[in-house]
Structures are given as structure tokens and as C-alpha cells.
Amino acid sequence: MTSVPLTDDSRPVVLDRRTGPHGEVVLRRHGTLLQIIANGCFLMDTSDGRSERLLVSAALAALSGRPADAPPPDLLIGGLGVGFSLAEAAAEPRWGRIAVVEREQAILDWHRSGPLAALTADALADPRTELLHADLAAHLAAPGPRYDALCLDVDNGPDWTVTSDNDGLYSPEGLAACRARLRPGGVLAVWSARPSEDFPRLLRNAGFADVRTREVPVARGVPDVLFLASHHLARQCA
Template identity: 45%
Template sequence: MIPWEHLDTAVVPDGGGELRLMRRGAEYSIMAGAIELMNSRLSGSEEALATLVCARVGPAARLLIGGYGMGFTLRAALAALGPQASLVVAELVPKVVDWARGPMAHLSAGGLEDPRVSVVLGDVSRAIAAGAKAYDAILLDVDNGPEGLSRKENDRLYSREGLAAARRALSPGGVLAVWSSGPSEAFTRRLKSAGFDVEVVPVRAGGGKRGARHVIWLAVSP
């Protein structure tokens, strides 16, 4: 068995702890304490977050992606959208972007350099609050979902106030898509009470029938 190698540590802003970048052979993992936030072998549900949304918006859509991770959602969105699309990636931890351009550059496959892409360093909630009807879709892959939080400040994204802000930032018919490591009936009810039409889609971490069961909420703003 090849042992895990600790490549680097990143400090999460505002007292959010640390992230560790780990490597075992060709496999990469980003850890928050004992919690694995993402693994390079299991990209299916992150890709599904993009493909499910892009099937519902036009090829020239304006997307906001909250949380870069390992870039799988961004790559899938770029592949599905046309040359007139625009994508903003909001990443809280600057070192995550450094890792994407350094030891994990092969995973990003040039996505960060695509002319359709802008990278904003900071909390995605600020990008959501920045403009009314600014996006056709908002994709949130932050922490481990609405009930899997390792950073308390992320609570506000999934609160009633956070969901109201997302509705204001979406164009009519726009989609708020939320990735989660597991289901939450409470969050489904919260989305509906915020005025969204909601579909809950189960997905596999490895794509197809492989890997853990994850959940994506597709919430459409009327």
C-alpha cells in the first residue's frame, strides 16, 4: 500500500481551520481535519452538478460556481457550455487555486486559463450579493453541504437569508444547484419556503453506480 504524502497546508480565512493537500501515488485528497472534502478518484457527483445545470440553461449562460475544489465542476461546465458563456469561480482559500495551478494542474486541464472564466478569491456569498439577476445559475459545492459543515460561516449560504440572496442574484428561471454529501429534508423544505421549485437528484460519487451516494438540489427561481 502506497502511504499518503502530506504536500501542503492551507489556512482557511476567518478562523476556519486548515485544509491539507494529500497525495498517494496519482490520487489526491483535500482534508479538513479528519473529514475528506474531496478526492480526485471520485469526481462523478461534482461533474453531475455542472451537467445537470447546463442541461437546463442555454449555451451562453452566466454561471457562478461557489467552491473550486479540484475543478471537476468547472471542467464539466466548460465542456457543456458554448463560447459566449461566462463563469465566475469564487474560492475562499487562495491556496486551493495555487494547488490547481501547481501539483494538481493536470486535473484543472487549463480550465482556469479559459477566457470564459474569472476567478474571485473570497466568500461566494459576496459574489451572490454583488448583483441582482447577475447569473443564470449558481452552483454551490461548499463544505460538505447544508448539514455537513466544517466552517460555521457557511451556514449563512443555506439559511433563509442566504437563499433569498441567491434568488435575487438569479435571472428569472435561473437555477440554484447545491451539492451535498447526504440528504436533508429540512433543507428541501427551506428551499421550497424560499420560493424555489425543487428537484432532489441522487448521484454517485464515482459516476454511474460507483461510490457513495450524494445529493444535488436543483432549485429553480420562478
Template identity: 55%
Template sequence: MSTHHLGAAQPSPDDTADTADTPVLLDRREGPFGEVALRRRGAHFEIIANGTFLMDTSDGRSERLLISAALDSLDSPRGAHVLIGGLGVGFSLAEAAQDRRPGRITVVEREPAIIEWHTQGDALLAPFAGTGHTDPRTEIVNADLLDHLRTTENRYDALCLDIDNGPDWTVTESNDSLYSEAGLDLLEQTLADEGVLAVWSAAHSRTFEARLRARFARIEVIEIPVQVERGIPDVVYLSSRV
């Protein structure tokens, strides 16, 4: 991995004279799963992985709802252990930290660069995580989610996953297995008996929804309108055994 520093990548005044729609590259790394980049577009930041847009800081409603809806679905959310799959720009962590119900918050992020953009140097993404990074309930784990699920001894009350653009649009091919029957087996093994699985997607996935309905007693599909021209709503799938 390269060791670029955010401060060294700041644009000159001439670079920022473009329109707000022109992205400015702040940092780019070769990480363990390919290239990951941080860009600024106007007042907002963007994360790009292997040339695929992942998320930006313009609208975090659906990422926040991923957490709040999962906690609201629990019969006994007080003291819940929440796993957040994917740190991203930090909206999900911010939502979990501002809620007093979770007892523990474990964030699993496989890209060291993303963690560093939150915690080192200028820490440009830290403000979007709210109080998450200083909350004593929070633990940031640098690991691939599948590896973490295979090795953890925890059983989570809420598994909140936002590591791809959805089951049908993964960042790397290795993530495909997470949404397969084998991946759902693994998720169920680490889910508490009365826990909830929440999965974020940039669009409906009929195949993945069918897999959920075949194994979980309760399924809720929540649509969140997005403020972009494509007009396709974000989706959060909530699943539980009871």
C-alpha cells in the same frame, strides 16, 4: 498564512513505499478560515479543511453533474453566466469549460491555497480542471461566497454550489447561514429570473430540501451512487422559479 511550496513538500522515495491507502501530505497552510491541506493517496489527491475531508480526484461524476444538470435545466442555456461556488479539485470547472453553452464562468473560491494548487508551482490540481484555467470565459475570484453574493452586481443564470459536504455538514460554522432562509434570500437575489440553483451534498438534507420546496416552483433531487463503502449516494438539488 504560511508560504510552503509544493516542491519542498514532495515525499522521499522511502515515503512512497507505503500502501496506496497511506496518505502523503504535500502541503498544509493556515488560511483565512483555518487549516487547509493537500494530500496524495496513491494516484489521487485529497483536499482536507480543518481536519474534514472535502473531496478527492478519484471520482468527479457528481461534481460534473452539478454543472451539466444545471445547464440542461435552463430553457436558454446558450450564453449563460454560470457561477461555481468552490474550485475544489476542479471537476466542476472542467465540466463547465468543456461545454460550449456558458458565455461566462465565474468560480468563487475563498481559500488562496486551493487556487495556488491549481495555478502556481507544480499546479498539481490543474489537470483536473481540464481547459478551465485557460478558457477565456473563466474568471477565478478569491472571495468568500457569501461576501461575493452580497457585493456582486451580476445575476447568474446558474448558481452551482459545492463548498461544503452538504447543508448539514459545513466546513466552517459561518457557512451554515448559506443554507438558511436568509442565505436562500441572498441566493435568489443573485439568480436570474429563469435561472437555476444547483446545490451539491454528500447526503440528503431533509430540512434544506423543505426550505427549497417552500420557495421554488420546481425542485429536482438527483442521486449519484458513490464508489465507497459508506454507500450513501451524493445528491444534487436543482431548484428554479419556473
């Protein structure tokens, strides 16, 4: 990766540009901010992160009814991004295993040894953390361990995907795969850059209960939205 020195705070400077199976992904610096751009569409930056952190803390709060003698809950984070959700999870000692699935090798590299390492170095050093280079939908559909919480921050949400192959994650089949990877009593939390009228219905149709939304104000534009849903014992398929 070749770094380009910042010469003008008013103009973004590209730090790295990669082309992979899902298109182009770019890391750039704009003033003090680091930004990730995918296929020409802005995905995220390091300006705030409240909603990405809340995605994880709200999932943990939704697990508060677990028995006192239960082992620490295991968490899967879908999408590494700039690392806000991972950093939030690793700072919380109540989580057990913390697995992060990220399909872009470039983003993994930026965290391991690039400009984003300063944000997640402590989290990556945590023995509970495991980074998995995989497509999230394919990972969830394959046989594997079950989790107590799935926190998904993939693309811009169910109604606004940058790449069409992410649409399947929010489809009935994708949500069924999410539910199958949750332990009974577990919680699914999904981040979105905008509200969705249809997504709560899709969650209920997929067998989730206690479906609710939470809006998080942002500096400009519509609020970020978190969708939370539970996999109750009573709803477990025989």
C-alpha cells in the same frame, strides 16, 4: 509550496499545508489520488467526480427552455475543490461566462501552479473562466452581476459543514441571496455529500420552484445528492 516525494503508496503524503482565516487546509497525495482535507475533515479527492460534473450538466439541462435567440447562459460555481465542476463547464461551449468563487487561497494556488493544475489548466486558459478569491456567502450578498445558473459545491452540503461560517449559505438569508443573484428563469444546483430532509423545504420557503433531488451512487456509503431549484418568471418579486 514544498513538495514531498511519495515513498509509500499505502500512506498519504502531505504536499502542502496552509492555515488561513477559516482554519487549516491540506493537500495530500494517497497513491494516485490527490485529496483536500479541511480542519481535519476529508472534503474531496480526484477519484471520481461524477456528481460534481453532473452538478453542472444538470443545471444546463434545466435551462433547456430558454429562447433560441437568448445569449449563452452565465454560470457561477461556488467552490473550486479539485476542479471537476469547472472542467465540466469549460468543456461545454454552450456556457457563457464561467465565474468560480473560492475562499481558500491555497486551493487557488494549487490549481494555478501546483499539483491540481493538470486537472484544470485547459479550463483556466478558457477566456470565459474567471477565478474570484472570496467567501461565497459574502460574494452573493454583495451587489454584483446576475447569473443564469448557480452551482454550489461548498463544504459537505447543507447538513454537514466543516466550518460553521458556511452554515449561513444554506440559511433563509443565504438562499434569498442566491435567488437574488439569479436571473428570472435561472437555476440553483447544490451538491451535498448526504441527503437532507429539510433542505427542499428551505428552498421552497425561499421562493424557489420545481425543487427536486437527484441521487448519485458512490463506491462506498450513502449516495451524493444534488438539489435543483428554479427561479421562475412567475415567482419573480415585484
